[in-house]
Amino acid sequence: MVKNPFILAPYVSKELFCDRKEEMSNILQYLRNGRNITLISPRRLGKTGLIYRVFDEIKTGGAEFDTIYVDISATQSIDDFIKVFAQAVVAAIGHRSRIASFFSALGGLRPLLSYDSISGSPGLTITYRNEEEKPATLSNILSFLEKNRKPVVVAIDEFQQIREYEGVNMEAVLRSHIQKLINVRFIFCGSRKHVMADMFSNAKSPFYASTTPLSLKKLDVEVYTDFISDRFSENGKTIDRDTIKIILDWSRGHTFYTQTLCNECFMISKSRVTMETVYEAINHILLSNVEYFLEIRRLITTQQWALLKAIAKEGRVEHPTASSFLKKHGLSSGASVLKSLNALVEKELVLVSASAGNPVYMVYNVFLSRYLEILA
Ligand SMILES: Nc1ncnc2c1ncn2[C@@H]1O[C@H](COP(=O)(O)OP(=O)(O)OP(=O)(O)O)[C@@H](O)[C@H]1O
Numbered sequence: 001m002v003k004n005p006f007i008l009a010p011y012v013s014k015e016l017f018c019d020r021k022e023e024m025s026n027i028l029q030y031l032r033n034g035r036n037i038t039l040i041s042p043r044r045l046g047k048t049g050l051i052y053r054v055f056d057e058i059k060t061g062g063a064e065f066d067t068i069y070v071d072i073s074a075t076q077s078i079d080d081f082i083k084v085f086a087q088a089v090v091a092a093i094g095h096r097s098r099i100a101s102f103f104s105a106l107g108g109l110r111p112l113l114s115y116d117s118i119s120g121s122p123g124l125t126i127t128y129r130n131e132e133e134k135p136a137t138l139s140n141i142l143s144f145l146e147k148n149r150k151p152v153v154v155a156i157d158e159f160q161q162i163r164e165y166e167g168v169n170m171e172a173v174l175r176s177h178i179q180k181l182i183n184v185r186f187i188f189c190g191s192r193k194h195v196m197a198d199m200f201s202n203a204k205s206p207f208y209a210s211t212t213p214l215s216l217k218k219l220d221v222e223v224y225t226d227f228i229s230d231r232f233s234e235n236g237k238t239i240d241r242d243t244i245k246i247i248l249d250w251s252r253g254h255t256f257y258t259q260t261l262c263n264e265c266f267m268i269s270k271s272r273v274t275m276e277t278v279y280e281a282i283n284h285i286l287l288s289n290v291e292y293f294l295e296i297r298r299l300i301t302t303q304q305w306a307l308l309k310a311i312a313k314e315g316r317v318e319h320p321t322a323s324s325f326l327k328k329h330g331l332s333s334g335a336s337v338l339k340s341l342n343a344l345v346e347k348e349l350v351l352v353s354a355s356a357g358n359p360v361y362m363v364y365n366v367f368l369s370r371y372l373e374i375l376a
């Protein structure tokens with residue numbers, strides 16, 4: 001059976017992952033030189049995939065580091081953080097005897113390990129006797145890694161989440177531990193730009209200027225065009241460069257949206273992918289997302305929806321309070337537009353990027369943007 005070469009998961013294999021060579025070699029170089037890294041980009045551009053790609057490269061290239069991946073998106077507290085971190089260490093260790101020595105390094109907490117009967121992934125329960133044991137446990141985990149035979153790379157994904165923990169300044173706690181480590185390097189990864197920027201570039205924040213920042217951009221158009229063309233042709237399908245250009249324009253070359261459209265085109269085509277195939281694929285994608293779009297419609301105010309639609313119809317907006325923009329789209333005053341705009345940015349429905357230092361506003365989700373664009 002032919003498998004669809006356009007993956008919709010962060011990482012499957014080197015062959016199905018497009019480019020990121022420069023980013024990868026930069027990250028490896030920073031790690032080898034003892035630096036911690038902050039990786040930032042808008043959502044769904046490929047941060048998690050890149051981490052996996054780097055880890056794969058490390059593994060296949062002689063394993064100079066041991067690697068640990070921790071996703072903290074679902075954590076709400078320091079307890080949760082310790083739990084998922086310890087779980088990630090267990091998953092990375094693998095061997096039962098090493099897990100036993102990890103548990104004894106944790107102290108007298110009696111951690112309980114279980115394996116999910118379906119996925120086989122390890123689950124961990126840690127019981128604390130008192131509050132003081134929590135920071136001590138974190139410190140014990142890190143000391144265990146510090147003593148590891150090989151240097152260790154820990155990637156903490158969705159790092160901005162630590163700002164949501166109540167009753168603890170998690171940044172200060174982490175920073176105090178991390179700065180003492182020599183054998184452990186960190187990659188802090190996140191998509192909420194202003195939160196991440198505040199953590200790492202604000203002189204008042206514990207992590208201020210302590211990492212090398214790396215902001216992930218879109219893939220190079222030429223490189224991505226070749227990649228798409230090759231993946232189709234090696235699976236017995238042809239597509240010309242003009243058609244790929246339509247795909248990349250429509251999806252704005254934003255990896256997740258481009259991959260989804262290519263995946264759909266691959267699925268519905270026979271041996272040739274034509275412009276008609278692409279239009280049909282676009283139709284399928286928009287139709288299958290309509291429920292989700294309508295849900296968003298229900299969750300925001302009429303004014304916010306009107307503004308979102310106006311931004312979508314423009315594609316990108318530099319002056320959201322300009323009278324020409326307000327008039328053209330029947331929007332009320334500049335002040336109320338600003339209020340709606342802030343709400344939409346906060347809800348991650350509008351993406352702010354910078355062009356020559358000035359903010360540019362776009363609808364964050366490309367599919368939603370394309371849907372709004374064709375509404376009356
Ligand atoms: N280099 C790449 N080659 C092929 N597909 C990619 C690449 N980078 C990303 N993708 C696609 O984009 C999707 C999103 O990537 P990923 O989950 O790594 O993004 P992210 O930046 O971590 O997003 P989020 O901020 O939402 O966590 C992946 O599921 C995959 O389909």
Ligand SMILES: [Mg+2]
Pocket residue numbers: 047048049157
């Ligand atoms: Mg991610």
